Amino acid sequence: MNAPKRKVWSMVGRDPETMPLEEIDLSHPGIWRANEYLPFLARLRRDDPVHYCPESAVGPYWSVTKYKDIVQVDTSHNIFSSEPTIGIVDITEEHNLPMFIAMDPPKHDVQRRTVQGVVAPQNLKNLEPIIRERVCSILDSLPLNEEFDWVERVSIELTTQMLATLFDFPFDDRRKLTYWSDVATAIPGGGVIDSYEDRAEPLGECLDYFTRLWNERVNSEPRNDLISMLAHGESTRNMPPHEFLGNIILLIVGGNDTTRNSISGGVLALNENPEEYQKLRDNPAVIPNMVSEIIRWQTPLAYMRRTALVDTELGGKQIKAGDKVVMWYASGNRDGDVIDQPDRFWIDRPNARQHLSFGFGIHRCMGNRLAEMQLRILWEEILKRFHTVEVVGEPERTYSSFVKGYVKLPVRLHPL
Amino acid sequence: MAKIHFIEHNGTERVVEAQPGESVMEAAIGNGIPGIDADCGGACACATCHVFVDEKWLDKVGPVQDCEDGMLSVSNDRRPNSRLACQIQVSDELDGLVVTTPEFQF
Ligand code: HEM
Ligand code: FES
Numbered sequence: 255m256n257a258p259k260r261k262v263w264s265m266v267g268r269d270p271e272t273m274p275l276e277e278i279d280l281s282h283p284g285i286w287r288a289n290e291y292l293p294f295l296a297r298l299r300r301d302d303p304v305h306y307c308p309e310s311a312v313g314p315y316w317s318v319t320k321y322k323d324i325v326q327v328d329t330s331h332n333i334f335s336s337e338p339t340i341g342i343v344d345i346t347e348e349h350n351l352p353m354f355i356a357m358d359p360p361k362h363d364v365q366r367r368t369v370q371g372v373v374a375p376q377n378l379k380n381l382e383p384i385i386r387e388r389v390c391s392i393l394d395s396l397p398l399n400e401e402f403d404w405v406e407r408v409s410i411e412l413t414t415q416m417l418a419t420l421f422d423f424p425f426d427d428r429r430k431l432t433y434w435s436d437v438a439t440a441i442p443g444g445g446v447i448d449s450y451e452d453r454a455e456p457l458g459e460c461l462d463y464f465t466r467l468w469n470e471r472v473n474s475e476p477r478n479d480l481i482s483m484l485a486h487g488e489s490t491r492n493m494p495p496h497e498f499l500g501n502i503i504l505l506i507v508g509g510n511d512t513t514r515n516s517i518s519g520g521v522l523a524l525n526e527n528p529e530e531y532q533k534l535r536d537n538p539a540v541i542p543n544m545v546s547e548i549i550r551w552q553t554p555l556a557y558m559r560r561t562a563l564v565d566t567e568l569g570g571k572q573i574k575a576g577d578k579v580v581m582w583y584a585s586g587n588r589d590g591d592v593i594d595q596p597d598r599f600w601i602d603r604p605n606a607r608q609h610l611s612f613g614f615g616i617h618r619c620m621g622n623r624l625a626e627m628q629l630r631i632l633w634e635e636i637l638k639r640f641h642t643v644e645v646v647g648e649p650e651r652t653y654s655s656f657v658k659g660y661v662k663l664p665v666r667l668h669p670l
Numbered sequence: 671m672a673k674i675h676f677i678e679h680n681g682t683e684r685v686v687e688a689q690p691g692e693s694v695m696e697a698a699i700g701n702g703i704p705g706i707d708a709d710c711g712g713a714c715a716c717a718t719c720h721v722f723v724d725e726k727w728l729d730k731v732g733p734v735q736d737c738e739d740g741m742l743s744v745s746n747d748r749r750p751n752s753r754l755a756c757q758i759q760v761s762d763e764l765d766g767l768v769v770t771t772p773e774f775q776f
Pocket of ligand 2: 707708709710717718754755756757
């Protein structure tokens with residue numbers, strides 16, 4: 255192994271306009287936690303839209319930053335593979351959990367078709383009253399006129415309850431879901447785990463727990479929860495344990511941080527844009543459109559990674575077979591060539607559904623309708639109760655270039 | 671000019687005048703037809719413009735494109751007459767085309 259030439263990987267505090275292009279490294283979590291990433295994305299879109307970072311803590315990789323190039327990569331699954339992983343870090347075989355988000359067709363298609371029924375719009379109609387009931391009871395339990403952490407009391411609680419509902423998971427144990435999700439996405443050194451080896455124990459516990467649920471459900475009538483669907487599905491019922499765990503984690507992670515951070519992000523965006531907040535109070539019918547705008551503005555997953563299967567060209571650059579290619583949705587969503595006034599948070603934005611946050615192509619987010627439904631219900635119920643969810647302190651952001659979100663968001667509620 | 675009939679899942683029928691050269695998805699969006707979202711704006715990348723083509727018109731609209739096949743094969747709702755409306759080009763030949771929109775776009 256060669257020792258890295260540069261010891262300091264972080265770009266925090268560096269000048270995005272003048273620093274040498276080849277030193278720009280979006281993968282480092284520092285600029286994301288410090289909320290300094292936008293000018294770096296803008297520089298790349300302008301000066302080097304398909305950008306090669308020759309050296310970083312995660313090795314060399316390409317950054318794709320323009321909306322149209324991202325759509326091209328996302329829809330060319332024959333050229334840009336989702337295997338072996340969609341994260342920027344190469345992980346060894348033994349730490350890699352097989353999941354269909356990181357599989358190519360035909361296996362991907364078969365597995366996805368088996369589980370997508372649970373979040374299909376038909377099923378969501380049945381889920382809506384339960385989710386609304388849970389939203390209401392969470393909101394009704396919140397303190398008025400005093401400071402508390404919105405992330406903890408609302409964003410995490412609501413997404414966790416929703417996941418427990420989807421899995422028909424024992425309700426009192428629901429925080430385990432959050433914990434397993436955090437472990438699965440954690441970067442060593444970020445506070446949750448110190449090394450990938452640390453994941454073994456909690457993930458083993460997760461597998462045992464879900465295996466127990468599987469065994470219960472495989473022996474009873476098929477039902478509409480995810481475990482039951484996996485246990486009875488033709489293409490999933492003989493899944494090896496490793497793969498079962500992978501798919502469980504995929505669904506927990508997929509539905510966890512993303513929705514959680516959209517819930518927090520919406521509150522923050524409305525506080526930073528009081529005139530939009532007023533528009534919302536004046537016209538709650540804008541909520542579905544606002545939900546799409548919140549998801550664009552937040553971009554809860556900053557990127558997805560692909561691996562080139564063959565030598566190819568993108569935006570005039572020669573990409574070699576085996577190269578890592580990272581699609582920065584967080585950048586494409588701010589691309590003024592496609593998105594009108596991209597830096598504006600604009601709740602009645604025309605064409606608000608046209609954003610990259612759910613990805614495009616065959617891996618397009620399977621839970622997108624569920625996420626939108628949760629956010630819609632949440633804001634409908636917030637407006638019935640509170641005049642303002644006021645942000646009263648600096649948000650603390652996630653240490654990750656992948657999960658774009660919040661660790662803390664101090665708020666105070668002003669009732670109607 | 672070609673007339674296109676959109677039938678909603680509940681049976682409601684709407685007829686629009688489409689221009690040759692535009693796609694069936696564009697004709698729907700341009701005329702406010704419900705049941706088609708077209709989140710990707712016609713890039714064959716979202717499958718939220720899924721329609722079922724009336725059997726009698728299947729030959730005229732031509733075969734499923736490769737990109738469409740990829741998107742449709744992740745859908746549970748795929749039928750032999752499934753198409754993505756953004757991949758069907760309107761032409762005079764298609765005057766009178768009948769398509770049904772699904773209850774939900776996924
Ligand atoms: C605002 C919330 C959400 C955002 C921004 C989001 C984002 C994404 C993105 C960008 C992808 C594409 C992956 C790729 O192209 O490689 C994806 C895939 C996926 N998401 Fe979501 N997601 C959200 C909510 C959910 C929820 C609630 C679920 C729960 C079931 C979920 C489950 C999945 C699954 C299973 C996949 C893999 C699909 C495949 O590979 O075919 N997501 N999501
Ligand atoms: S509009 Fe997205 S696939 Fe047709």
